[in-house]
Amino acid sequence: MTQPRFKPxxxxxxxxxxxxxxxxxxxxxxxxxxxxxxxxxxxxxxxGVDPTAPDIHLxxxxxxxxxxxxxxxxxxxxxxxxxxxxxxxxxxxQSETRPPLTREQVDANSKxxxxxxxxxxxxxxxxxxxxxxxxxxxxxxDVVRLCSHYRLARMLERExxxxxxxxxxxxxxxxxxxxxxxxxDAVKLQSDVELGxxxxxxNLLVHRDIQREYGLPGQAILTMPILxxxxxxxxxxxxxxxxxGITEAPGEIFGKIMSIPDELMWSYxxxxxxxxxxxxAALKQEVANGKLHPRDAKMKLATQIVDDFNAPSxxxxxxxxxxxxTIGTNTAAEFNRVYRDRQAPSDIPENYIGSEPGKMRLSxxxxxxxxxxxxxxxxxxxxxxxxxxxxxxxxxxxFEFDLSVPRKYLIKxxxxxxxxxxxxx
Amino acid sequence: MTQPRFKPxxxxxxxxxxxxxxxxxxxxxxxxxxxxxxxxxxxxxxxGVDPTAPDIHLxxxxxxxxxxxxxxxxxxxxxxxxxxxxxxxxxxxQSETRPPLTREQVDANSKxxxxxxxxxxxxxxxxxxxxxxxxxxxxxxDVVRLCSHYRLARMLERExxxxxxxxxxxxxxxxxxxxxxxxxDAVKLQSDVELGxxxxxxNLLVHRDIQREYGLPGQAILTMPILxxxxxxxxxxxxxxxxxGITEAPGEIFGKIMSIPDELMWSYxxxxxxxxxxxxAALKQEVANGKLHPRDAKMKLATQIVDDFNAPSxxxxxxxxxxxxTIGTNTAAEFNRVYRDRQAPSDIPENYIGSEPGKMRLSxxxxxxxxxxxxxxxxxxxxxxxxxxxxxxxxxxxFEFDLSVPRKYLIKxxxxxxxxxxxxx
Numbered sequence: 035m036t037q038p039r040f041k042p043x044x045x046x047x048x049x050x051x052x053x054x055x056x057x058x059x060x061x062x063x064x065x066x067x068x069x070x071x072x073x074x075x076x077x078x079x080x081x082g083v084d085p086t087a088p089d090i091h092l093x094x095x096x097x098x099x100x101x102x103x104x105x106x107x108x109x110x111x112x113x114x115x116x117x118x119x120x121x122x123x124x125x126x127x128q129s130e131t132r133p134p135l136t137r138e139q140v141d142a143n144s145k146x147x148x149x150x151x152x153x154x155x156x157x158x159x160x161x162x163x164x165x166x167x168x169x170x171x172x173x174x175x176d177v178v179r180l181c182s183h184y185r186l187a188r189m190l191e192r193e194x195x196x197x198x199x200x201x202x203x204x205x206x207x208x209x210x211x212x213x214x215x216x217x218x219d220a221v222k223l224q225s226d227v228e229l230g231x232x233x234x235x236x237n238l239l240v241h242r243d244i245q246r247e248y249g250l251p252g253q254a255i256l257t258m259p260i261l262x263x264x265x266x267x268x269x270x271x272x273x274x275x276x277x278x279g280i281t282e283a284p285g286e287i288f289g290k291i292m293s294i295p296d297e298l299m300w301s302y303x304x305x306x307x308x309x310x311x312x313x314x315a316a317l318k319q320e321v322a323n324g325k326l327h328p329r330d331a332k333m334k335l336a337t338q339i340v341d342d343f344n345a346p347s348x349x350x351x352x353x354x355x356x357x358x359x360t361i362g363t364n365t366a367a368e369f370n371r372v373y374r375d376r377q378a379p380s381d382i383p384e385n386y387i388g389s390e391p392g393k394m395r396l397s398x399x400x401x402x403x404x405x406x407x408x409x410x411x412x413x414x415x416x417x418x419x420x421x422x423x424x425x426x427x428x429x430x431x432x433f434e435f436d437l438s439v440p441r442k443y444l445i446k447x448x449x450x451x452x453x454x455x456x457x458x459x
Numbered sequence: 460m461t462q463p464r465f466k467p468x469x470x471x472x473x474x475x476x477x478x479x480x481x482x483x484x485x486x487x488x489x490x491x492x493x494x495x496x497x498x499x500x501x502x503x504x505x506x507g508v509d510p511t512a513p514d515i516h517l518x519x520x521x522x523x524x525x526x527x528x529x530x531x532x533x534x535x536x537x538x539x540x541x542x543x544x545x546x547x548x549x550x551x552x553q554s555e556t557r558p559p560l561t562r563e564q565v566d567a568n569s570k571x572x573x574x575x576x577x578x579x580x581x582x583x584x585x586x587x588x589x590x591x592x593x594x595x596x597x598x599x600x601d602v603v604r605l606c607s608h609y610r611l612a613r614m615l616e617r618e619x620x621x622x623x624x625x626x627x628x629x630x631x632x633x634x635x636x637x638x639x640x641x642x643x644d645a646v647k648l649q650s651d652v653e654l655g656x657x658x659x660x661x662n663l664l665v666h667r668d669i670q671r672e673y674g675l676p677g678q679a680i681l682t683m684p685i686l687x688x689x690x691x692x693x694x695x696x697x698x699x700x701x702x703x704g705i706t707e708a709p710g711e712i713f714g715k716i717m718s719i720p721d722e723l724m725w726s727y728x729x730x731x732x733x734x735x736x737x738x739x740a741a742l743k744q745e746v747a748n749g750k751l752h753p754r755d756a757k758m759k760l761a762t763q764i765v766d767d768f769n770a771p772s773x774x775x776x777x778x779x780x781x782x783x784x785t786i787g788t789n790t791a792a793e794f795n796r797v798y799r800d801r802q803a804p805s806d807i808p809e810n811y812i813g814s815e816p817g818k819m820r821l822s823x824x825x826x827x828x829x830x831x832x833x834x835x836x837x838x839x840x841x842x843x844x845x846x847x848x849x850x851x852x853x854x855x856x857x858f859e860f861d862l863s864v865p866r867k868y869l870i871k872x873x874x875x876x877x878x879x880x881x882x883x884x
Contacts, residue, residue: 122603174597174640178547181633187624189632199612207614207639208606210632215599 039108040074043067046107052311053304054100055232055259058239063254066226070109077226079104080112082165082219084120085143086135090150091277092339093261093270096305097229098154100258103308104227105159112161113151114219115144118169122212150280153343168222169215180214183247184240189213192236213237217244225253232257261305266295284340284365285379291336292369296328299335307338333369337362382444384454393434396421399455405447415447422446464533465499468492471532477736478729479525480657480684483664488679491651495534502651504529505537507590507644509545510568511560515575516702517764518686518695521730522654523579525683528733529652530584537586538576539644540569543594547637575705578768593647594640605639608672609665614638617661638662642669650678657682686730691720709765709790710804716761717794721753724760732763758794762787807869809879818859821846824880830872840872847871 040046046067057063070077081101083094090098105111120140148162189210190196198205213236220228220241230238235257242252260269263276270277278290294302303314317334320326341362371377385403387394397412400421406412413431415421421428424444435443435455443455465471471492482488495502506526508519515523530536545565573587614635615621623630638661645653645666655663660682667677685694688701695702703715719727728739742759745751766787796802810828812819822837825846831837838856840846846853849869860868860880868880 118600121600169599172599174594174599174602175543175546177599177602178633178636178640181636182631184632186620186630186632186635187627190624195611199615202612205611206607207609207611207635208603210611210635211603211606214632215603 040067040071040076041107043071049103049107049310050100050256052103053096053258055257056235056255058235058242058255058257060254062252063227063256066254070226077104077109078112078224079109079227079229080114080219080223080225081229082114082116082119082216083147084116085140085147086120087272088143088146089272089279089281090147091270091272091279092306093263093277095154095280096261097231097258098151099306099308100229100256102154102156105156106308110161111155111159112163112223112225113148113155114223115147115162115164116216116219117141117144117164118166119212119216119219122208122215153280163223165216165219168218172215172218177211177215180218180244181211183244184214186210213240214244217241220245220253221248221250224250227254227256229256229258232259259305262298262301264290264294266298278339280343284344284361285368287340287343288336288362288365288369289373291339292329292332292373294332296332299328299332302335302339307335307342309338333366336369337366340365379452382452382454384456386456386458387437389437389440389457389459391438394437396423396428396433396435397431399435400445400447403445403453403455405445405451405453420448465492465496465501466532468496474532474735475525475528475681477528478521478683480682481660481680483660483667483680483682485679487677488652488681491679495651502529502534503537503649504534504652504654505539505644505648505650506654507539507541507544507641508572509541510565510572511545512697513568513571514697514704514706515572516695516697516704517731518688518702520579520705521686522656522683523576524731524733525654525681527579527581530581531733535586536580536584537588537648537650538573538580539648540572540587540589541641541644542566542569542589543591544637544641544644547633547640578705588648590641590644593643597640597643602636602640605643605669606636608669609639611635638665639669642666645670645678646673646675649675651676652679652681654681654683657684684730687723687726689715689719691723703764705768709769709786710793712765712768713761713787713790713794716764717754717757719757721757724753724757727760727764732760732767734763758791761794762791765790804877807877807879809881811881811883812862814862814865814882814884816863819862821848821853821858821860822856824860825870825872828870828878828880830870830876830878845873 043064047064050063051057066077069075079101081097101111101113117140120135120143121137144164152160190199195205195209216237217240221244225245228238228241235255238255238257242255246252262268263270263274264278265274265276268274268276278287280287282290291302300314300318303309303317304311309317317326317331321328321331337360339362341360344361368379368381372379395409396416397406397409400406400412400415401409406415412421416429416431416433419427419429422445425446435457437457440457440459442457445453445455447453468489472489475488476482491502494500504526506522526536526538542565545560545568546562569589577585615624620630620634641662642665646669650670653663653666660680663680663682667680671677687693688695688699689703690699690701693699693701703712705712707715716727725739725743728734728742729736734742742751742756746753746756762785764787766785769786793804793806797804820834821841822831822834825831825837825840826834831840837846841854841856841858844852844854847870850871860882862882865882865884867882870878870880872878
């Protein structure tokens, strides 16, 4: 094996510090990078994630992308699935005690999680571990000895515990075990650096302390800020509905990114793309100068994000222009066609009906097309004026198609759903 | 197997309540006794003891004796050795975190402990268990699930935790695990009643709570007061030196009991003998009336305690009086001879020296007899007037025995040590 070549420490640091909330302690990270450069030995950098839900969204990718940056620089990226710790339930940021997940839930989530993670990390270069590997083997005695290394008073300094205790909200004793048991991950992985969101800071510090109690050099800690959701107000989260799922269809992702407030796009550029701080500053300058319309800067962002989460398009070149295209650029073109140029999308499903004497109610056709779940729902939408045929609103719920005449109808339901109904000869 | 016959509940309760500090909740204990009487099924009553030291003293026997009372009444006495929990270290009453004991220390202590316990409990009828039986099998996951059943806030209500936190004294997180892990003992033993000292009350209540969380009826709790030590002031404890070890020589035990303040003997009668409340009240009355000298009442107590901790004497009858005698009564007689009548004890070791021309310094003889560790110590004691030969103080450190004349010398060193030095022909 040849030793990986590392870039100069200053250059690595500049890339790694992009978007970072805090590095604890920064001189130690610098020293570790210097040692790695000297010895040619990559740093062991890990991110632990509890698969508490089946999907990840753009908010989760912020810290995952920082792990990618270490990977890009030649360091060892370790993606740790907290399949054991997910059963405890991380108390971080929780305002109440949650019931632990079952093993089955955790296993199912782990599978879908990993597929999504490799949209960002390089699968070939990533060390994937599960903390059940060592935590399942741990005995009650091991837990006791582990807990003897940490003071209760320090645990209670933790803000979320403190505020819950003060408010008389319940905390279960098992929540105290969370940072201590996950510290064993850091011990077993012999990590040099651990990444996490800002709200994980307390846990990461406990991990560092316990590593030292177990005779290891303490890891450096690097925290990333929380991504603001599409509403521009609150933390991106599934329960708030202000999120972008990374497995969503390209058109969905594109549209959602285009919906964020202009000002928010700069933090998205910083936290969810690999653009360098220089590139981002240049773009910002162009917008400020009026050289670039904010909408176009946002389209670049949306294009980039769609491309990041999708394998390369099957058509690498636009046949007319001979310019390289990606799913992102295709999606951008489609977005322009539909939303800017008010044209029908290019990939409208076609539904055929054989020609016959007689008629068909519009509401029945909508159910048949899968546009609505029931005729009642279809009729309600028609009355609301939400249904168009060939760009004309049909507000009459008794409207009928004449099936005796072959013809192609473009039906639009709501803002986004398009269908062709084709009466064949 | 025939069903054990139980005494009426009222009668059982009267015996069980003797000396008790608290019964939680008393109606439940009554109900359990009633059910036991009806079904003929004995109650499962346990006492858990961590073998943190190799010996037990009279203070430990208070709650052990209460377990005996249940055994006397036909219930199942379970003596639980906390060989696992001793490694955690019970934080009860501790003003600081103690390092956990090693497995080796715990095993060694368990052995000596048990031999002493059977001076009080009936070995044949006692169920002896070790909590390593189930706690060694417990996984980290089991510990997490256990801890999810208990609230941190309730744990912090505990007085010793509270006061240590308030004073800024350290508490290790593992100390919180103590009452929870030992609660599994109560779950596994399916106990109806648990006994403990008053300071154990918090732990015992946690055990009861966890039994209910695990779907069992909660045990009743019975706490016993702390025994005051020989000084009449502080808790009996080895470190304070105010204790009676139950393996000490009968004469030692007797003398120590005789040294307690008169007033204290009534709580000793209550807590470390099986005398009924009626018997004790009657004795107290006799002393108050002047019919019984307090010294004699205390001798009865000392005799009883010596007998309790010693197998029956080899001479069950005094040959002259044909009256049944015990080690206790023999010890009492010896005590009277030495301390009241100022006579030499009856079991003085005899040391022989062959007659020869010449002399031997007293100080050298004392070393030879094992009375002192060195000649310097012997000479110091002689100068202090602490050495007598045949009831005459010899204060001259140059005193010599004449070895040419066969003779028997009675040598007394300090208040208690007696030796015969016999110059043989």
